Amino acid sequence: MNVSRARLHLGIAAAGALAAAALVPGIASADPADTDSARLVNSTCSFAQIDAAMHDVTPRLAARLDQAPERKAQLADFFSKSPADRQAVLDSHPQLKTRLETVPTEGPAVEWRAKALTIADTCGNY
Template identity: 35%
Template sequence: MIPCRAIGGFAIATALGLVTAGPASAQPAGPLIETTCSYAQIEAALQVEAPEASGRLAERPNAQAKIQELLALPIDQRRQRVKSFMDRNPDVASMIAQKRNTPEGQDKLMTMQRIADTCHNY
């Protein structure tokens, strides 16, 4: 059984458009892991680009706090934090990889890319 904290991490990783390239040991990357936008800018772009996801995030203060904490870090430290989480939770990494390859996962990645591309407008 996967711990609840790991599921929360999965939700956060998914929300951040996390993708892992190659083997599990590869450095994580993704449109929102590498953004230079603030949390407020991401939140505003999310409201426009994905209002349903924005609503779900609004109902999860713990997830909001984790995302704010992650986005406050420099990009290299974000990558390291996500990599450490994935290394400790290989089941979560596997779920993300499986989800990423589905049509729904691809749609989410495209939405996260749009958010990353437009967040500087907010």
């Protein structure tokens, strides 16, 4: 996977609050109620709100997602589900769940995670 594709994947995962550390090794969060994946699963934001927040917080990543309509549709589909259904999706993909629960400690993923958390914290304003 090349660097730009990794950032796109990372940003998509991050968009929901989400896990900017998805592709970079780090230290797993100790509190399962406060993991990035829990924030993703329990978000009350619609995809439209997350997309608007992403365009505000990280416009370059949002533009790249706009150029990947299939991935954008997958993300929209994920956020159209109930929290229980979102959890089921994560439970059926343990590798993704592990990546989402990994907190980066160094490298560019730290910045991406911060942006993802900003999106999660502000998406309700859109």
